[in-house]
Amino acid sequence: MPRPHIEFIQTQMLDWERSNINSSALVKNLSFDNSNGASTNIIRYPENFEANTSHYLECDEEFLILSGRILINENSYAKGDYAFFPSGYSRRKIKCEEQTDILTYYEGRNKPIFSKEIQNIDHSRLVVKLETIKADWGKATDPKIAALGVKRLELRSDPINGEKTWLLDISPNMMDSEYDKKEVHPVVEEVFVISGEMHLPMGVLKKGAYFWRPPNISHGPVGTRKGATGIFRSKGGPLKTEWSKETYQVIWSAKYAPILPKGLLSKLNVNYDKNIPY
Template sequence: MWNRPDVDFIHSADVPWTLVPDGDFGAAAGGRKRLLSTDPSDGAETHLLQVRAEHRGVLPAEADIYVVGGSGTLDGERIEVNDYVHVPAGATIDLKPSVRGLTLYCGFWGAPRFVSEEDSGQRTAITHTELLRWTPATWSGEVELDPGAMLKTLRQDDSVYIYLAAMMPGWRSADEEAHPVYEESFKIYGDVLMGARGVMREGAYFFRSPDVFHGPLYSRSGTMSFIRSDAATTTEYRTPPPAGAWDELARVAYAD
């Protein structure tokens, strides 16, 4: 799952749609995906998926799914934009897109193939994230953040910490930062300056190994991201190099 090359960062709109291979989750009726990253050691992959027809089968690999467009039903329960779904390994899923279609951000913990194995008896869990309350961000440790950085914890166990991170318009963090965990992020909406690397916008994605410095950070219009890490994170900070201040970088990055 975590043994994949760093991707820092790409805009998913620049990744071509490809047909989902037969036998994989999403293949029915010509389903399409945009592959964002993969772990060659176990087949785990993260992609955007356009669901075009009903899917029913057993997924041997655990999956984290976020609805980014359209609506449908999962095991008879309605799902729509900003819902998060946890699929345990071995669970049978019955997914039906609405006539408007369904676009999902999918993070699989193994190869995303349906199998003929018997149902494990576990069931999918749907979280309607818009019903959750925002709480102040906790990733900065003892360093006090500017007001306006918030999170919603979606799932936490001994192998993963999944959450939504949001920043209000104009929020900034002036130092570069690094985290002692793997970090995978998909931009749901808005923008965020990622230091000299440029501005992440809606649909942007990164996968980052532990202890990689990035930033400083700044969001002009506000932002929200879906993030998976292998544990709840803390942060190490350092002063940016000359010409690396957030306002200097933002002046160039937001020039258009």
């Protein structure tokens, strides 16, 4: 079964669970595809975590560092750093000198294969490291959003299927209209809010909010007064937006009324406003 519609959860509401792959790490699973094992997670590695056994995964791994610092092979990753490792990419050494939280996307079952043999990987898809804090941001690609001055940083564009990952930054009062248009995308839109807040009809997405929205679902309008930064992914191809002809009232500070599968509902605690980052 493909991933269900999730819109939205505050990841603060989910309890940490012990990782099935490494017992010293903790995991919050945000969404899971039963058909192929793909998943989106926050993984917490403890201080002094270390793994020195060479291994690779038979699936792609994509990640953004939320806090802390981790060494993978010869590369040190700190808050805001991004990477995309195609299947077969070797991890010879992993080490954390401090507690590190990583937003991690797996495109299949993430069982490690322990081997020192060098695998053939698709180097056209490899992003070893991108320091987003130091990168030059451009304008949003959608003309309506770009006209507002919203900034965009593309992290990757898949040369095979056209899927994209990017950061979007909305300054305070940039999208504070009382009325705006709804939108529809022909592909999955997946979002994790890094900072700020966004107002939707089903509630206020704050830091740590996450959604997975299947294709062709009308949504919005979206508003923000404080501004927001989030990491976005399109699954199934590049993201294209069809805007409604009519405008609709932006619902500010809507009561939390999420669209969630039963399995996720059973894991939620009731404290929507818990004051922790995720």
